[in-house]
Amino acid sequence: MLSAGLFNYWIVVVLMMTGFYIVISRSNLVKKIVGLNIFQTSVFILYITAGKIAGGTAPILDDRFDVYSNPLPHVLILTAIVVGVATTSLGLALVVRIREAYGTIEEEEIELQDASAQRREDEEAEAPKGDGAPAGGRGRDS
Amino acid sequence: MKHHRILRVAAKLLIPPILLFALYVQFHGDFGPGGGFQAGVIFAAAIILYALIFGVERARQVVPPSVALFLVAAGLLLYAGVGVASILLGGNYLDYSVLAHEQTHGQHIGILLIELGVGVTVAAVMITIFYGFAGRGS
Amino acid sequence: MIEAHLPALQVVLPLIAAPLCVLLRHAGLVWLFATLVTWASLAVAIALLQQVLAGGVIVYELGGWEPPWGIELRIDEANAFVLVIVASIAAVVMPFAKRSVADEVEADKIYLFYSMYLLCLTGLLGIAITGDAFNLFVFLEISSLSSYVLIALGKDRRALHAAYQYLILGTIGATFYLIGVGFLYIATGTLNMVDLAERIPQVQDLQSVHAAIAFILIGIGLKAAVFPLHLWLPNAYCYAPSVVTAFLAATATKVSIYVLLRVFFTVFGADFTFGVVPMTAILMLLGGAGMLVGSLVAIFQTNAKRLLAYSSIAQIGYMVLGLAIGSVTGVSAAIVHLFNHAMMKGGLFLVLGCIVFRSGSTLVRDLAGVGKSMPLTSAAFVVGGLSLIGVPLTTGFISKWVLIEAALEEGYWYAAVLVVFSSLLAIAYVWRVVEVAYFQEPSREVAALREAPMILLAPTWLLILANIYFGVDTSVTLGVAEQAARTLIGAGP
Numbered sequence: 001m002l003s004a005g006l007f008n009y010w011i012v013v014v015l016m017m018t019g020f021y022i023v024i025s026r027s028n029l030v031k032k033i034v035g036l037n038i039f040q041t042s043v044f045i046l047y048i049t050a051g052k053i054a055g056g057t058a059p060i061l062d063d064r065f066d067v068y069s070n071p072l073p074h075v076l077i078l079t080a081i082v083v084g085v086a087t088t089s090l091g092l093a094l095v096v097r098i099r100e101a102y103g104t105i106e107e108e109e110i111e112l113q114d115a116s117a118q119r120r121e122d123e124e125a126e127a128p129k130g131d132g133a134p135a136g137g138r139g140r141d142s
Numbered sequence: 143m144k145h146h147r148i149l150r151v152a153a154k155l156l157i158p159p160i161l162l163f164a165l166y167v168q169f170h171g172d173f174g175p176g177g178g179f180q181a182g183v184i185f186a187a188a189i190i191l192y193a194l195i196f197g198v199e200r201a202r203q204v205v206p207p208s209v210a211l212f213l214v215a216a217g218l219l220l221y222a223g224v225g226v227a228s229i230l231l232g233g234n235y236l237d238y239s240v241l242a243h244e245q246t247h248g249q250h251i252g253i254l255l256i257e258l259g260v261g262v263t264v265a266a267v268m269i270t271i272f273y274g275f276a277g278r279g280s
Numbered sequence: 281m282i283e284a285h286l287p288a289l290q291v292v293l294p295l296i297a298a299p300l301c302v303l304l305r306h307a308g309l310v311w312l313f314a315t316l317v318t319w320a321s322l323a324v325a326i327a328l329l330q331q332v333l334a335g336g337v338i339v340y341e342l343g344g345w346e347p348p349w350g351i352e353l354r355i356d357e358a359n360a361f362v363l364v365i366v367a368s369i370a371a372v373v374m375p376f377a378k379r380s381v382a383d384e385v386e387a388d389k390i391y392l393f394y395s396m397y398l399l400c401l402t403g404l405l406g407i408a409i410t411g412d413a414f415n416l417f418v419f420l421e422i423s424s425l426s427s428y429v430l431i432a433l434g435k436d437r438r439a440l441h442a443a444y445q446y447l448i449l450g451t452i453g454a455t456f457y458l459i460g461v462g463f464l465y466i467a468t469g470t471l472n473m474v475d476l477a478e479r480i481p482q483v484q485d486l487q488s489v490h491a492a493i494a495f496i497l498i499g500i501g502l503k504a505a506v507f508p509l510h511l512w513l514p515n516a517y518c519y520a521p522s523v524v525t526a527f528l529a530a531t532a533t534k535v536s537i538y539v540l541l542r543v544f545f546t547v548f549g550a551d552f553t554f555g556v557v558p559m560t561a562i563l564m565l566l567g568g569a570g571m572l573v574g575s576l577v578a579i580f581q582t583n584a585k586r587l588l589a590y591s592s593i594a595q596i597g598y599m600v601l602g603l604a605i606g607s608v609t610g611v612s613a614a615i616v617h618l619f620n621h622a623m624m625k626g627g628l629f630l631v632l633g634c635i636v637f638r639s640g641s642t643l644v645r646d647l648a649g650v651g652k653s654m655p656l657t658s659a660a661f662v663v664g665g666l667s668l669i670g671v672p673l674t675t676g677f678i679s680k681w682v683l684i685e686a687a688l689e690e691g692y693w694y695a696a697v698l699v700v701f702s703s704l705l706a707i708a709y710v711w712r713v714v715e716v717a718y719f720q721e722p723s724r725e726v727a728a729l730r731e732a733p734m735i736l737l738a739p740t741w742l743l744i745l746a747n748i749y750f751g752v753d754t755s756v757t758l759g760v761a762e763q764a765a766r767t768l769i770g771a772g773p
Contacts, residue, residue: 023448036451043458050466060174073465076414078179080458082264083421087451089271090428094444096278101437110441117438121643122582215299222296225288235288237344 008049015042027107029098033091040084047073047080146195153195160188168261172250178257182264189265190272198276210270217263224255286331287340287353290324290363291406293317294398301395307387314394315374318367318401325367325405329360333760339411347411348472354411358764361615362408362538365622369530370401373626376739377523380633384521385433393433397527400426404535413461413547414471416539417454420503423535424450427528431520442515449512453502460495463488464547476547484552493557496543504536506600507570510593517589522633525585529592530626534618537599541611544603545768554606563604568698570597575705584713585632585642588625591668591709594702595621601695602683609686611765612758616682619757620667620675623750627743628664631657634732634740639725644713649722653729656737658717660744665710667747670703674751678758 015038022035051073059071099105102113168181193201225236233240238252282289297317301310331338332355340353355363377397385393403423410416428450432443465471467488468479483489498509505513513533517525544553553559574594581587595617602614632642634657639646651658667674680699687695731737750757 020452023452029444032448036448039452040455043455043462046459046462047465050462058175079414079418082179083418083425083454086425087421087447089274090425091444091447091451093274094428094432094440094447096275097432098440098444101440114438114441211302215302218299219296219303222292222299225292226296229285229288234341234344235285235292236342239344 008045012042012046012049015039015045029095029105029107030092032107033088033095036091037084037088040080040087044077044080044084047077149195153191157188157192160184160191164188164265168257169254171257172253178260178262179264181257182261182266183268185261185265186268186272189269193272193276198273202273205269207270207273210266210273213262213266214270217259217261217266220259220262221256224252224259228252283327283331285340286324286328287338287355287409288342290321290328290409291353291402293321293324294402294405298395298398298402301391301398305391307382307390310391310394311374311378311381314398315371317398318371318374321401321405322364322367322371325360325363328355329364329760332357332360333763348470348475351415352411352472353409354474355409356764356767357760358541358615358768359408359538361760361764362535362618363405365534365619366401366404366408366531369527369622369626370397372739372742373523373527373530373630376526376630376633376736379733379735380523380637381521383637384435384523389433393430396426396429397524399423400430400527404531407535408538411473412471413464413473413476417458417461420454420457420539423532424454424503427524427532430524430528431516433524434519434521436519438515439519442512442519446512446516449502449509453499453509456495456499456502458499460492460499463492463495467492473542473547477549480548480552484556490557493543493548493553493559497540497559497562500536500539500543501566504533504540505593505596506566507573507593507597508566510570510574510596513593514586514589517592517629518583518586522629522636526626526629526633529589529629530622533592533596534622537596537603537614537618540600541603541614541768545611545770550606550769560604560606563600564692564695567597567600567604568695570594570600571698571702572597572705575702575709578709579705579712581709582644583642584635584644584647585629587644587709587713588628588632591706592621592625594706595625595668597702598679598683598699601699602686605686605690605692605695606769607686607690608762608765608769609682609689611768612761613679613682613686615764616757616761617679619761620679620747620750623675623743623746624664624667627740627747628661628668630736630740630743631661631664634660634736637732637736638729644716646726647713647717648720649717649726650729651718652722653727654731657732657740660737660740661717662714663744664747665714667744667751669706669710672751673748675747675757676751678751678754682758 019035019037019039019042023032023039026032026035051070053067053069056067056069057065059068095105098110102110104110164181164185167176167184168178171177171181189201189205192204224238224241228237228240229235231240236252238249239245240248241251242248294317297314301314304310304313328338338355339347341347342351342353344350381390381393400423403419403421403426406419407416407423410419428443428447431446432440434442461471464476464480467483467486468476470476470479480489502509517529520528544550544559571594574590574592574597578587578590578594581590599614599617599621602610602617604610605613635647635650635654636642638654663674667676670676670680680703684696684699687693687699
């Protein structure tokens with residue numbers, strides 16, 4: 001079914017898989033956010049495509065036209081885009097804070113640091129009791 | 143950016159039309175394409191352009207961060223307030239028809255205020271996000 | 281006049297209060313204001329439940345637009361009950377929050393903390409109350425975005441990474457839900473849940489409708505932390521501020537389970553979900569595996585907060601199992617466990633909040649001897665732990681009793697065996713903490729600890745005692761849950 005009418009849906013599938021793959025495979029936190037954005041964008045296109053009616057014009061009432069595209073998906077996606085912007089900015093803000101706290105934005109290195117912190121907690125558990133200072137890095141500015 | 147004269151002159155020429163266009167998109171939104179979301183982003187873009195060219199410090203004097211945060215809350219309150227007003231006037235939440243004596247007129251006032259709330263909040267949020275990132279590490 | 285607008289007020293109250301918190305700024309004032317708002321929300325939720333029980337389904341048209349064009353808020357027994365769960369946890373946690381948040385969150389961010397808390401409450405209440413599939417997505421994102429912020433406010437730097445991971449997985453989950461809803465919209469042309477329910481039987485052979493239910497199951501399963509989609513949960517609960525952990529553990533995943541119930545029974549209908557799609561087998565597998573793995577992993581945790589987080593995954597398994605059985609008894613077991621688990625986990629995480637307030641650590645080894653220095657706090661943990669295990673006279677027993685009854689009624693004897701086995705594992709992990717707290721010699725620091733202040737103990741014990749009360753008097757919880765299950769399945773009142 002590789003017909004031209006399905007062109008948009010193929011774009012959706014390609015973008016969706018590209019974005020999802022980036023989220024899964026990249027260790028760089030910023031790249032993950034980029035992947036997430038591509039993934040979300042593919043869904044926006046899915047909705048917009050579904051709202052298109054062949055031969056329909058922009059949904060602004062006028063005597064010269066009687067076929068309009070469905071405006072509802074556009075409104076829904078405007079909301080979803082706003083949600084996407086909020087998610088992106090919050091995600092990037094977290095990345096900035098992570099970089100300040102860990103000194104890196106590579107997930108593998110962060111996990112290494114977390115794992116060694118975890119190991120320290122576990123080792124202290126076997127050491128004699130009484131030195132139980134609260135564990136975990138508290139050194140973090142606002 | 144002190145030495146980039148072309149950029150500075152071009153920005154000074156562009157910023158007023160951008161602000162004006164934002165207001166046009168805002169208030170023309172109930173007749174044609176446009177509305178609060180778009181207007182808010184365009185308005186914030188002008189402020190962000192100013193910050194990029196003349197420095198974040200000077201932009202902070204134009205729109206202080208505390209004012210931006212206040213506007214975020216105020217815009218949302220305006221939106222929600224219209225809803226509460228319509229309850230108090232005997233309609234359902236966000237039922238604009240009861241806001242004026244005549245239904246169409248009420249709808250008109252309602253959507254105008256709602257979009258204003260959206261516009262103010264979106265512009266303020268965009269500026270706050272920009273300050274949040276641009277102020278880091280400087 | 282006000283009675284007619286309660287559905288809107290339920291969501292609008294915390295929504296308006298959130299920006300007002302930003303304007304008030306003063307930490308003490310904001311706390312007082314937010315507390316009053318959560319109590320008012322609870323009052324509204326209880327009033328709504330009473331209205332529904334007395335007069336059936338309540339429909340509220342937002343903006344006066346008729347459904348299916350406008351968004352409607354639609355409340356029946358099931359979501360009225362969920363509203364009460366969410367609002368009551370939010371209201372009980374607030375008094376606890378004053379001292380605990382002042383201790384764990386930086387002073388200049390406290391007013392923003394309460395603003396986010398109220399937004400999160402708005403989102404969770406909104407998810408429960410709305411009758412529109414897309415509106416549900418918006419509320420889902422409101423609650424998710426604010427909970428990412430709340431988690432990131434934790435003291436430990438690992439809170440940041442936990443919040444980031446939750447953000448990525450949560451967004452993927454929400455986007456999957458959006459894809460599912462998109463397919464349904466393309467197939468039926470409507471977003472209203474009741475309207476969808478009418479139209480889906482006519483198009484149920486379409487591949488896109490089958491894809492839609494799969495996307496929604498995965499998307500909401502991610503938010504509900506259904507095994508094996510739970511990876512974000514342990515870290516997020518472990519490193520978030522105590523108040524946030526207690527609030528989210530008791531409400532966020534419960535609301536997501538409610539969404540699954542609503543989508544499977546109301547939107548798709550039991551015939552499609554369990555007849556056309558083999559949902560019973562899928563959910564039984566996920567729920568059973570969650571119960572086993574969650575409980576097993578919990579036994580080996582060195583951090584008490586993380587231990588309870590894994591136990592949550594097991595408990596979610598019970599709810600999914602009830603949902604999988606799909607009979608009236610099964611679904612009422614799931615619904616009553618929503619309530620009971622909120623009470624026990626909310627209470628237990630508040631106990632850990634008390635301990636953090638005094639000692640700053642939730643590592644199991646740091647709890648050695650707490651039983652002597654903080655007797656009331658530790659006793660609360662024991663009672664909550666008994667409820668978690670499912671000892672008679674506690675709420676945990678009621679949930680498991682109904683669940684086993686449902687499993688045996690439908691002939692799933694192996695599910696019943698799993699429930700009992702998972703409870704035995706629960707004894708192991710609860711005992712680990714209790715043993716350390718009561719039977720090990722306290723270190724000098726622990727021996728010097730004082731009992732937690734009254735304002736922390738009172739909300740904690742309120743939730744813990746609720747475990748006993750609703751374990752003895754089940755007429756309210758079980759009665760409402762059964763009625764809700766009947767409404768959802770459509771078996772008549």
